[in-house]
Amino acid sequence: MGRIGKEVAGQVVSFVGLALVAVSCGVPLWRVTTFIGANIVTGQTVWDGLWMNCVMQSTGQMQCKISDSVMRLSRDLQAARALVIISLIFGFLGFILTFIGAKCMGCLKTDSSRSKVMILCGCLIIFSAVLILIPVCWTAAITITDFQNPLTIETQRREIGASIYIGWAAAVLLLIGGIVLTTSCPPQRPAYGYQGYGPPPMYQYPGAPMPNPATYGPVYAPLSRPYSGTGSYAPSKPYVAPTVNSGRQYL
Numbered sequence: 001m002g003r004i005g006k007e008v009a010g011q012v013v014s015f016v017g018l019a020l021v022a023v024s025c026g027v028p029l030w031r032v033t034t035f036i037g038a039n040i041v042t043g044q045t046v047w048d049g050l051w052m053n054c055v056m057q058s059t060g061q062m063q064c065k066i067s068d069s070v071m072r073l074s075r076d077l078q079a080a081r082a083l084v085i086i087s088l089i090f091g092f093l094g095f096i097l098t099f100i101g102a103k104c105m106g107c108l109k110t111d112s113s114r115s116k117v118m119i120l121c122g123c124l125i126i127f128s129a130v131l132i133l134i135p136v137c138w139t140a141a142i143t144i145t146d147f148q149n150p151l152t153i154e155t156q157r158r159e160i161g162a163s164i165y166i167g168w169a170a171a172v173l174l175l176i177g178g179i180v181l182t183t184s185c186p187p188q189r190p191a192y193g194y195q196g197y198g199p200p201p202m203y204q205y206p207g208a209p210m211p212n213p214a215t216y217g218p219v220y221a222p223l224s225r226p227y228s229g230t231g232s233y234a235p236s237k238p239y240v241a242p243t244v245n246s247g248r249q250y251l
Helices: 003-026 074-103 111-150 162-182
Strands: 033-035 042-050 054-056 064-068 158-160
Touching: 003 074, 003 111, 003 162, 074 111, 074 162, 111 158, 111 162
Parallel strands: none
Antiparallel strands: 033 042, 033 158, 042 054, 054 064
16 A cells, blocks of 8 residues: 555544544433333433433433533543543544645645654544543443442443443544554655665765875986996095904904
8 A cells, every 4th residue: 555545544544533533422322321110101211421411201202401510420421521522622633734744735845744744643643542542431431330339229220322332433443543644654864875876975074185286297307427428437435445453452
């Protein structure tokens, strides 16, 4: 798969994951409580969400109430509301920046700059996946703990809603999309000396040898004494034989 194909695949997967995060945030199905009385007519289902609570009667009538105060929510849902919003912000920001760093776009001139932008986008999307994964796992753990608690009333036992499963799927897709985008590594430096690469750059430094502008040519010097064609050589000073000393003076 080429670089453009990887970037497009990462964008598509990240967009689907971001859409699932938005669905998980809006749908009030984080917890589901089912109550069935002695008569089937009195049965009702309660949905708990981040923004509203809904009650569906067995007759088909449904009533929803928007949560006016954050303090009325449980601790896990309070943290989930904040983390999901932050996850949407980071994911949307990373998805928008992918159009700037894409190879098929001309916003940036060099491939190295495009690759760095795509790596940044991948990191933002991965961070968005971590932010959505924390609240869904936290809410699921508390829901399972309360359901298995023997002190919990039977009519108040809550089960995991569809928004939790949607959040898990969104986290997986965002992780895959972010990892695909971060693999757009910048081009490496050229290896000089191999086929297809130019010569290494030349650098000047003060100690470099400078060319000698002097010109060289044969130099003819006059002889110390004129040449005589007689064929004999006579020294300038007469040769004097050393004196012979007798050995008597050493006796």
